[in-house]
Amino acid sequence: MITVEQALEHLFSLVSPLGSETVPLAQASGRVLAADVTATRDQPPFAASAMDGYGVRAAEVAVGAKFKIIGESAAGHGFSGPVGPGEAVRIFTGAPVPEGVDFVLLQEDCDRFVNTITIDSDPGSNANIRPAGNDFAAGFTLNAPRLLSPNDIALLAAMNVPLVQVTRRPDIALISTGDELVMPGDTPGPDQIIVSNTFGLKALFDSAGAKTRILPIAKDHPASIETAFDLAQGADLVITIGGASVGDHDLVSAVAQQLGMQQSFYKVKMRPGKPLMAGRMGDAVMIGLPGNPVSAVVCGNVFVLPVIAALQGFAPAPRTRLSATLTAATPANGPREHYMRGRVDRGQITVFDRQDSSLLTVLSEANALILRPADDPARDVGDLVEYLPL
């Protein structure tokens, strides 16, 4: 058996970043920037007023000073002439600051009478002007790779980037295996259950940027598994679920190897999720996840999400661990790393009592996988533990 860390190293050795594609800015949120983007202009492109008020010469600012209003600078429509001594322009937020102006009086600090203003309150020392390039200057660069947030999208818009080069979304083919499985909406026989893993994992992988296809369920016959692999053609990542343990009916590994898969590893020293396999199959990476629902989701979180990130161009790395304090004592762990289901709320984490790897009801209430290292001693209430957010 190998450790989770070793298994991840093996997986990363199978993966190289995908190519890129160009998408409209409005579709780029949640995608990964594939190439640096450099601003070709300053923002703001001109010194701009930060307030609604009157633009004047700073040297003349004093309580009681009077100015003659000679024009107006509005957003989109600047004042063209210079502003001289004793003169003011009405100016609005975001408007270009005219030549000669280096101070914007707030309108609430002035008394206006027809075309004259008098400063009637101390305007303070803040000039209320945003210099050209205050936000960014031409040459400012947003570096790739970067997971584009909504605020990055706003920034790219301000940089006048209508099209964005992003990494192609990983094409994932998901194959559930097992004679016991039927699709939701079907009528299961007395020995059958409804397939659940593919639906949960598709949602998880898509939320991480992938484009996941659920393939037909493969039965426990070599021909059925071959058919499923055939339908997976073109995928960057082929993920099978179930059929990866050592039982007499576990045919997936055998069929995959016949089809040319070079197997990387087979068992990982973890709970839940021990049976796991991976290898290259033609142009695709193949990962075999265990069939227990919770084991499949844990392995999806621990192994597949980092692989999706690496395919999207990020440096290969395990998921970031957070930490929180235990709300109750928890007993010592055994020899395998344990990913326990629990719930974190404002820094306090509760390990659920029921940890059986078949319990989707428990999993759906969890928002964290608490990480117990191999042979971790018993932990007390208030102890700091690490977790992965779900």
Place this chain on the structure above:
Amino acid sequence: MITVEQALEHLFSLVSPLGSETVPLAQASGRVLAADVTATRDQPPFAASAMDGYGVRAAEVAVGAKFKIIGESAAGHGFSGPVGPGEAVRIFTGAPVPEGVDFVLLQEDCDRFVNTITIDSDPGSNANIRPAGNDFAAGFTLNAPRLLSPNDIALLAAMNVPLVQVTRRPDIALISTGDELVMPGDTPGPDQIIVSNTFGLKALFDSAGAKTRILPIAKDHPASIETAFDLAQGADLVITIGGASVGDHDLVSAVAQQLGMQQSFYKVKMRPGKPLMAGRMGDAVMIGLPGNPVSAVVCGNVFVLPVIAALQGFAPAPRTRLSATLTAATPANGPREHYMRGRVDRGQITVFDRQDSSLLTVLSEANALILRPADDPARDVGDLVEYLPL
């Protein structure tokens, strides 16, 4: 001026939950469940083996005991006959436990010779059987409203729910206003800048479950603003950006009121974001956000996300605040609630130095809005402060 809390109360009074629609399970992640879903079957539907091994009678389990293998129970193919004294069935993980069996011996605890097994290690007291209904029983209910996570999707699949009733996605129309704005990809005039708010807010609102349309930029003329409101027809939420302050060129409120908007409020005691308006306009709720990029995003986070949640059927409530400890001292706050940009990492939060509301470069590095109440005193390094995640 009113407080943020009062403004939210006003907003919630304008909102009622949207109707529902039925979507395929594979498209339901991230949507809000609109009606309770009740399981019509037990999961597992039969007592199932938790391991690969041999099913026997518990009363006969002892080191040295021998059993004759009389058949096999695999996942999807149970063993039909009863199992008598001295008999065993080969059984696999997930397979139905046959009549007469109440203990599954792990295969590694047995020595097999042709059709006979002998227990050669202490099998312990765990029967390795998951009783019928161990995960959920018929009648188990997933309650609405609930934001469906990937793991909820897996649970709904296991409950045999192929179609899910979810709240309709809020239709949001976004209108930027201002003669100074051009679309990304256009060539701005010397006094113009690129519109950024609509792109950032669309990404934010869509990630919260909305379906956001960016409408053409409205110029600072009543006719142009009317045209934009006309294009917004059918939206649940019409959001204007800019033109909501008291400047001479702020026409949005005037035009909206001519079109029948009943205005709810106008100014909120907060930084950034003071100018804000809201009201009902026909069947839609209208919200006017300030035009400064950061102010618009802060108000989008503080006001619009809770409105989107309420439209999707959640009980109206402000966003949940988290807390973290300051990495550096920060000066006292003024009389308005301040939402400061910063970055949180493992419970430590850093308030950025540059807080001007025009800085998208600073915003794109932020992942938190630190909440400073009105007249909050100076805070020291290590003090606990509240924040909203971005």
